[in-house]
Structures are given as structure tokens and as C-alpha cells.
Amino acid sequence: MMIEIWADVVCGWAHIGKRRMEKALASWDGEPVEVVWRPFQIDPAAPVHSEPLEQALRDPIADGALRACVPGLSPAESRARAAEAASEEGLGPQWGAEWRPNTLQAHRLIALAYDKGGAELQGRVVERVLNAHFVQVRDIGDPAVLSEIAAEEGLAGEFAGTGPDAVRELLLTGKAKGVRTSPTIVVNDLALEGAQPPETIREFLEDARRHAPRRLPSEVVRLRHAESLLDQRDPLGALTLLRPLLDEHAGDRGVRMLAARAYFASAQLNRARTALESLVAESPDDSYARHLLGRTLQRQGRHEEAASHLTLAAAMTPDYA
Known part of the structure; x- marks a missing residue:
């Protein structure tokens, strides 16, 4: 132990x-x-x-x-x-x-x-x-x-x-x-x-x-820790923990989405936009990725592009309206 x-x-x-x-x-x-x-x-x-x-x-x-x-x-x-x-x-x-x-x-x-x-x-x-x-x-x-x-x-x-x-x-x-x-x-x-x-x-x-928990793969534990840091409003810390996962599991959608959220929260808008455009292209019906892309474009002053994504996201998920 x-x-x-x-x-x-x-x-x-x-x-x-x-x-x-x-x-x-x-x-x-x-x-x-x-x-x-x-x-x-x-x-x-x-x-x-x-x-x-x-x-x-x-x-x-x-x-x-x-x-x-x-x-x-x-x-x-x-x-x-x-x-x-x-x-x-x-x-x-x-x-x-x-x-x-x-x-x-x-x-x-x-x-x-x-x-x-x-x-x-x-x-x-x-x-x-x-x-x-x-x-x-x-x-x-x-x-x-x-x-x-x-x-x-x-x-x-x-x-x-x-x-x-x-x-x-x-x-x-x-x-x-x-x-x-x-x-x-x-x-x-x-x-x-x-x-x-x-x-x-x-x-x-x-x-x-007596409380021995179920052992999780180290990658899952690292991802959860990065998400915890993002929830604590430490996006740069989250990105630090995500770095090995981005290198080793570049195709994992969960890793990429969390990184995109951290880029957005830390005002790395170009990186956020690049990551989110890729996620939306792969899954056009992902309303959250589309909503976050719209917000990213909005913060970059690209209001016309942002509006189309925000409208589609709201149509799929009314809470985003």
C-alpha cells in the first residue's frame, strides 16, 4: 500500500x-x-x-x-x-x-x-x-x-x-x-x-x-487530473498535464476536446480554433464543439463565421441558445 x-x-x-x-x-x-x-x-x-x-x-x-x-x-x-x-x-x-x-x-x-x-x-x-x-x-x-x-x-x-x-x-x-x-x-x-x-x-x-479503489490506466488518471485543474480555473496547468497525452494519444477525441477547452480558457484562441475546427469537421453533430468554436470565433472578432456555428449549436442543443 x-x-x-x-x-x-x-x-x-x-x-x-x-x-x-x-x-x-x-x-x-x-x-x-x-x-x-x-x-x-x-x-x-x-x-x-x-x-x-x-x-x-x-x-x-x-x-x-x-x-x-x-x-x-x-x-x-x-x-x-x-x-x-x-x-x-x-x-x-x-x-x-x-x-x-x-x-x-x-x-x-x-x-x-x-x-x-x-x-x-x-x-x-x-x-x-x-x-x-x-x-x-x-x-x-x-x-x-x-x-x-x-x-x-x-x-x-x-x-x-x-x-x-x-x-x-x-x-x-x-x-x-x-x-x-x-x-x-x-x-x-x-x-x-x-x-x-x-x-x-x-x-x-x-x-x-479497506477502500482500495479500482485501478485505472495512467492515461485516464492523467486526463482526470487535467480536467480537475481546468475545473479549478487553471487551464495552463491542465495543458501541462495534457502534454504527454497530446503527444502519445493525438487521435483521442477526449484528449483533444479537453485541450481545446484549455486553449480557450487560457485565451490561446488560434490554437483553440484549430483544434475545434478539426473536431467539428470530424463530428458535425457535436453541438458542444460547434458552440465552443462559435465562441472562439466570436472572441476573435470573426462574428459572421461565429454566428453560423452558434446558430447550429443552439438548434441541436437549445441550452446553447
Whole structure:
């Protein structure tokens, strides 16, 4: 059973949640599990070059991001509560961060660790990154700090040669799944938010074990995630997830239609028109494709062409009138 932990490595509750998960699994007697860490960013607007945290807290954007991490508490209250919980979990009396880094590169290292060495190597890297940020109070936005961790775990060459695209796609996948906070545990399409007590985690794992869903082809899952992003008004994110499907399944009508909708929603009108003209030519009785083509032409100022498609679409489906 795969346990996904969607978390940000600058979230104190992720560090606490890691300890609580370890305690929950220490007494787990169910099927074998694999714990996989996935990326989440509580502060995606953090600068590439880190800044002192106390200074950052005077920035309304950073303050808002930290408030969203623990709703109902100020950043100071949240940090105090997290420090108390960290002490209870044995993370040390000096526990606490001093930097506001952008965590994209740290997530890149963590994702690389899983790709190269599986959950065991990834778990070690996650522990090193969390320890660097919260115990050693180092700047994990500094490439030198991450490169040092990568070298210690045998990943130096691979880390130097990879980019952040895979992490950006994972961030979009988490958003499509509905991940809203750090940490969030996801097992078999069920989610548990927050650093819950070990007993609660065990109960959740028992429920999730009994909830094994029907396995869908990876292409179907990707398509559904792209559609979720489009429903969340993130058409560019949807197109990012659709890109491999457009390459590998260029003839699939569902893929092409979703791409056309995303092009329209992101104001890529020429691409939308090209895709929709092809879909309408193949299926002249597809009222939705014809309606969307009419709207696309309308937005391009081609009103006469638009009118014919909009009229036909409304005749086939009165709701489009």
C-alpha cells in the first residue's frame, strides 16, 4: 500500500507529522507499506534567494501564506505551537527555522531521491532536508546546502543535471487531487490533513486499506487530473498535464476536446480554433464543439463565421441558445 505524504519542507507540521507517521507505522501490522513524499508549497512566492524569516514575516504575502498553513492562528502562534509539538516529538529544544527559502529545488532533490533509490533513499533525504531547515537552521534554498545533501546520499551528479519540470508536474497533480495543506496523507484516494496523532493515522490507514479503489490506466488518471485543474480555473496547468497525452494519444477525441477547452480558457484562441475546427469537421453533430468554436470565433472578432456555428449549436442543443 502506497502512503503519499504531500508536504512542504518548510512546514514545521510536516517534520512533526513525519515523526508521528513513524510512530504509527511502528505498530502497524497490516499489509506492507511504502511511504512516498510528494511536493506541496505553502509559500510558492518565496524568492529564489532566501531571506531571513523574521524579515519575511513583515511581508503580507509571506504572512498570508503562513496563516493559510494553520488557519485561525497567527504565524507567531503557529510557530509557538509547532515548537511545543516538536519538543514533545523529540525533535530538540533548538528546533525552529530562521530562513524563508523557495522550496522548489529542495522538492526536486526529494523527487530525484525517490526516482533513483525508492522510498528508503527518499526518506533519508527528507530527514536531512528537514533537519537542515529546522534543527541546523541552514538555508535549504541555497544550492550549496542541497548539493551537500545530494553528495552525501550519492546523488550529486544526478541532482546537478536535472530540472524542476517533474516537480512542477507533481505540484499540479497534488492540486488536481485536492491537496490543500501541508502535510496531507493520501492513501487509496482518501486524504487525512494535518500532523495527526499516531492513533488517528493508524485508524486512517485501516480505513484506507479497506477502500482500495479500482485501478485505472495512467492515461485516464492523467486526463482526470487535467480536467480537475481546468475545473479549478487553471487551464495552463491542465495543458501541462495534457502534454504527454497530446503527444502519445493525438487521435483521442477526449484528449483533444479537453485541450481545446484549455486553449480557450487560457485565451490561446488560434490554437483553440484549430483544434475545434478539426473536431467539428470530424463530428458535425457535436453541438458542444460547434458552440465552443462559435465562441472562439466570436472572441476573435470573426462574428459572421461565429454566428453560423452558434446558430447550429443552439438548434441541436437549445441550452446553447
